[in-house]
Every structure is written in C-alpha cells, then in structure tokens.
Amino acid sequence: MDAFKRFLTARDEPENLRRLREDAFAVFTGMGFPAVKSEDWKYTNVAPLMGLDWKVSEGQPKVPADVDWELLEVFDGGRNGFTALNVAFGEYATLRIAKDTVVDQPIEFNFAAADGTAQFPHLLVIAEAGSKATIVESYESTAKSFTNAAIQIVVEDNANLTHYRVQKESADAFHYGVTEVSVGRGGVYNSTNINLGSALSRHDIELKFRAEGGEAWVDGLYMLNGSQHSDTHSIIDHTVPNCTSHQNYKGVLNDSARAVFNGKVLVRENAHGTDAQQSNKNLLLSNDARVDTKPQLEIFNDDVKCAHGATVGQLEEEELFYLLTRGLPENLARNLLTYGFAEEIINKIGIDSIKSNLDAAVLNRLKVKLEIENI
C-alpha cells in the first residue's frame, strides 16, 4: 500500500491516469493474487512469489506516460490480481504503425528488471489499416526479479503484424504476461512465443477476430529444466465468420520441470467458415517432468473446419534408429532429435539475429554439446 502511494506521488501524471491506477490498485487489494483453487490457476501456485518483498523498478522514465486511452480502456485489468497490479503500476508506451506503412526493420522492446525489483511494462500497439511490421517483445532479467507485463495489440483492417515474444529471464525470476490481440477485416497476426526462462512463469493470451477474413498464428515453445514451471493459457475467439487460426505449441521438459498448456478455441454461433487448427506436442526427457495439457474446442456452428490434438511422449524410436544407423552415438542422436523438435518453432522466426540467439539458447539447454552452425 505504502509502496503504491510512494509510486503515485513520485509521478506527476494527469488526473485520469492517476484515477485509473488507484482504481486498479483497489481491484488488486480486493482480489489478491490468483489462488490454486480457481480452475484457471489449478496447476500454477504463485505463493512463492507472494512471500517476497519487491521494490518497484527504479529509473522509470520521467516523460509523461504515452497512453492510447481508447485501447487501454478495453483492457481487462480485472482478469486477475496480476493484471490489476499491472494497470496500477503500469509503465505505458504506445506504438502506432501508420496506415499503409511497411516497416522493414523489426521494432524491439527489451525489458529487464534488477535483482529484487518488479517491472510492469504495458505496451499498446496499433497496426493501422494496411500497415506491415514486426515487433519483438523480449524479457531478459538476469536476476531474481518479478515481471508483470501486458501487451495489447490491435491489427486493423488488412494490416499484417508479426510478433515475437521471447521470455528468457533468469531461472530465479518470476514472470507473468498477458497478450490481448484483436484482428480486423483481412488482418494477419503471426506470433511466436518462446518461453525458456523463469522459475515460475505464466502467459495468458487472448485473441479475438473482430471482422471477417482475419488470420492468426499463435505458436509457441516452452523448454524447461530443473524445477522450472511454465503455464500458458490461451483463448482464440472466433466471433465472426471466415477467419482462420493456427496454434502450434511445443514443449520440451527435462528434470522435474512442469508445464501447463490450456488452449481454448471458441467458435461462436455466427462464425461459419471458421478454420481453426490447434496442436500441442510435448517431449518429456525425464521421468520426473510433467505436463498438463488441455486443448479445448468449443464450437457453436456446424459450417467450420476444426482440428485439435495434444501429445505427450518420448522421442520416436524409429527416428532414433535412423540416426544411429548413420553413426551418431545415442546421446548425440537423442539431443539432435530434441533440438529438431524445438527447432520446428524456432525456424519460424524470420529475423536471423533472434533466430540464432534462440538456436544457441536451445542448444544450451541440451545436456550434450551439439556443434551445429548454419552456413
């Protein structure tokens, strides 16, 4: 409470923003952090995070917060205690990609919090009609820190937005993030979400098609070891006809790591002509690793093409035998197959510097050194 007051007084902000923060803080005080008894948080216990005393990240910008109010107002801050807290302490920034503009260079946002501190970035991204751009949202805290992030994205009519979200915080960090997307007529949203870091992380995704002809990819990879825990909850909401969604999430779990994937695809009554594909494949490399996967399709219209599936398993024996017959020792062959499994997602990334960085991170996770360099 005191921390919040200090935070408010240290800032010279307009009344409406102040009020927004105060209201959100009141919501947080009322609801607290999510508890495991709530169905949505059944497998993810945030107690370890609550017991700690976090300082709000220093060195906040003194420039006035850049808020797109129209967009911020539709944010569901009351979704849970984290989102309420994010609105209360939010460091707001707006990115507007002008109508019919093609931005060739990726637009990057990097966030890192220092030891013992919490950061609350809140990005508002509007890709105006007919624009095309790539954004990179990356979280790179190297210490025991707490990130509570939100990004709201509007893809307007016929805009095309590629979104890479990379979370590779330290293995001591805590991470909560929410991604809210709305896609307009003929809009294309293509995202790849990589989760490698944090002791405990949760990513909520909510994508809504607002008009016909939209297409979205919501793909991701979680690769965990030690006692890491990562939870992804996503909702892809087909509220209108003739939209296409693809979701391909993969997981690689070692040691006693644990992952949760809960992906809901909702096809509303009038959403005829929907094409929705969803897949979640998991590779368990140790007996103690565990994944709880729950792909869900809720369809209220007959004229749709939908498929979903989830697998949890070990490496394919036939693939392993094939590599052995080419002279690769078993340990190397297993690691190469694991690498390949993860690469299917990493290979989607169209920016070389990010891709090679993630390649290295994936290789680093494997317990044998693989000498793979691309030419």
Next chain:
Amino acid sequence: MLLEVKDLHAGIDGKEILKGLNLQVNKGEVHAIMGPNGSGKSTLSKVLAGHPSYQVISGEVLYEGKNLLELEPDERARDGVFMAFQYPVEVPGVSNSQFLRLAYNEKMKHLGTEELDPLEFNDYLKEKAKVVEMSSEFFKRSVNEGFSGGEKKRNEILQMAVLEPKLAILDETDSGLDIDALRIVAEGVNKLRSEDNAIILVTHYQRLLNFIVPDMVHVLAGGKIVKEGGKELALELEEKGYDWVKAATK
C-alpha cells in the same frame, strides 16, 4: 571376406522369420537378394543394421572377421556398415547438412582423421550431391521432411556417398520410384561401386538389376536362401515368377 552370415535365425515379436540363412560377400561385389513379400528380406537388412526390435535367435554374422551382432547400430555404422531405408525417416527441424556433417565427423573421429568445419563440409557435400543430381537447395531442408518418394531415396544414396561405407545394404531402394528417379538412384549407386566396398541390393523386382548389374543373385524364400546364381537368375525369376522357386524347393 567382408561379410559372412552363417546359419542365421532371427525374427521379431517372438516370430522366427530367418530360418538358417547363409551369405558370403566379398569386397568389390554386388549381391542381389530377391524374394517375395514375407520371405525375410527386410528382416535381414534390419538385423544387419542392428534394429532393436529384431532378435537374433542363433547363428553368426562376421564383418571383417568380427562379430557384427555384438556391436550397437551406431558402432556398426562408424565401422562402415550402411543401410539405405525402404522408408527413410523424416527428422523435422534438423537440416540435411547439419545432420550429414555430424554423421560424417563422427566417422572421422572414429577413424582418427580430421573433421570438417561447416564451410569445408559444404564443399564436400556439393561434390557428393552430384552423384545423385541433388541441388544444394536440399541441404538446408529438414532431413527428408516434405521430400517426394524419389527425393527421399536419392537422399539415402547421398548419405551413402558422404559416409563412404564398406558395406551398403540397400533395402528396397527401388520401391516407389518412377523410371527417372530409378535411373538417377541406380547411376548413383554405380558411381559409388568400387573394389573397396560391397553392396547388397534387397529387392522384390528384377527391374533395378537392369541398372545395377549384380555379381550374384540370391533368392530368399521362407527365411532361407533357396537358389543362387549369376545375374541371369534374376531374369529367369522375372520370367517364371517366385512360384517357380518355391515349387522347385519343395
């Protein structure tokens, strides 16, 4: 002698498929093993390569005078045994060139010779790819993923070219190939044929043997070699059908 199979009994899931097979292969020779479906052709290939699902019940396999059956599949490969798969496996996410360089360098390590870095290997690979008329576009693609049937089989022969085995077992390499792909694959094999290696062609049809002319033809039926001869045997078999051999051996 490079390979000597003596009275081999082997099978899968407790079912005996090979029932006393004998075979001798010398360096510089090409042997064709022909037989109808279910005769044990694939079992023989898989037992030689060391597939874990197949069990050897009795008998002996000597490779360069050593007990081959004692070796793990990867040890056999590094010692120069290669099997081209009837159904090559797709390995998503791993590029052909990454995979081949790892395999090549493991073999070099085993031989105590110098390993190649990615650039050197790329040059080596380009040279080898000519054997099966493959363009370098295939190097970056994931191993066999999205390859047509013919491309997969060419990729098997490319692997053979890269790894330079002493003993290559081609398991139904001709199956599913159209005539152009068959010609490319066969010409590739012919280019790799030398005095220092031996090739075992496992096939149902005589067609492949028009392109790769064997020194010896062995006919497999009921888990045993039932007839042996020169390349003419394949033609005779084509003309009279497998029933002829089955009837003749009853």
